[in-house]
Amino acid sequence: MSHTAHIPSHRKPRRRASKVAFRAGVAGGVLSTIAVAGAAAPANAEPVTETIEMPTLTSGLAGSFERSADATQQIALDIESRAQEDAAATKAAETAKKAQAEAERTAKEKKKKAEEEARAKAASAERASRSAERTTLATASKSTGSGDRAASSGTSQATGSAAALVSFVKAQVGDAYVMGGTGPNAWDCSGLVQAAYRQIGIDLPRVSGDQSTAGTQVSLSNLQPGDILYWGGAGSAYHVGVYVGDGQFVGAQNPSSGVVLRSLDWDQPSGAVRVL
Structure with missing residues (x-):
């Protein structure tokens, strides 16, 4: 027997290194499995496994795409609405312009007609005045x-x-x-x-x-x-x-x-x- 056999060993017990396995699926929402072996388990112990579901990245992207599509559709609706409003305003302006032109034309026709009637009346009065004056002159000529x-x-x-x-x-x-x-x-x-x-x-x-x-x-x-x-x-x-x-x-x-x-x-x- 060795003379050192009775002396307790100061070395710490050798422990088995922990085994950690990470498996992650980042594309398509794959289930990832992480296997972790306990550090204090005995050598012949079964490894402890725990399965967790990782969040899928595509779900966030899909939501973002959906919001973008809604925003694009809303912009398209706004543009169409503005186009309709502009078309209505243009049509209203054209209608008002036509109405104004028609009113001006009618006013000019009325003014022209009134002027013609006034000239006709003046001409008639002038002819009557001339006739009376000529009658007076003729009477004066006969008297002399x-x-x-x-x-x-x-x-x-x-x-x-x-x-x-x-x-x-x-x-x-x-x-x-x-x-x-x-x-x-x-x-x-x-x-x-x-x-x-x-x-x-x-x-x-x-x-x-x-x-x-x-x-x-x-x-x-x-x-x-x-x-x-x-x-x-x-x-x-x-x-x-x-x-x-x-x-x-x-x-x-x-x-x-x-x-x-x-x-x-x-x-x-x-x-x-x-x-x-």
Whole structure:
């Protein structure tokens, strides 16, 4: 026997190393088995096994895909809704534009019709006025004995060039007034006076202001047939006519009256100028 046989061994008992086996299935949700051998079990002991189910990765991915699909579908629905709203707004705008255009067209037609009716009424009134004035002139001519002597207009007898001038302007009574008109059937005030004097070989300026200083200034109490009457200042007159005797004048007044024979009292002139 060894002399050391009675001495207890200080070495610790040899223990069997633990055996650990991990088996994991990460794809497709496979069941993983982990086998663990107890460290303190005897050498001939059966290994202890425990089976646990690992969570599958695909379940989370599937949920994510489902949420993504729902979000995509919602976006598509939102886009479709906005497209429908835009289409409705565009259609409403087009409808409103058409309605506005139709309203404007109707308003223009009504305005045009009203203007035409107003012009027709004015023309009718003008024709009636001309007819009445011509009747008055015809009556005056008969009362003096002849048309030529009627040019003298009663108490103020016109002779020679003055008689021809007066006869001319009276013959235009009833013609239309047109701004810038110089005859033969439409006149403005200075156009008529200029044409009347041209009949007797005298050229006058074209506008009223110049005609009001074309001769010698005379008093309204000393008028003679053929004198030019003016309204406004001498040199700045805005209207002219021809004195035809017996306190009357002929002038192209305005678009509603045309060429008229009127008494001086109807529209008192500012002054007169004598050219003859």
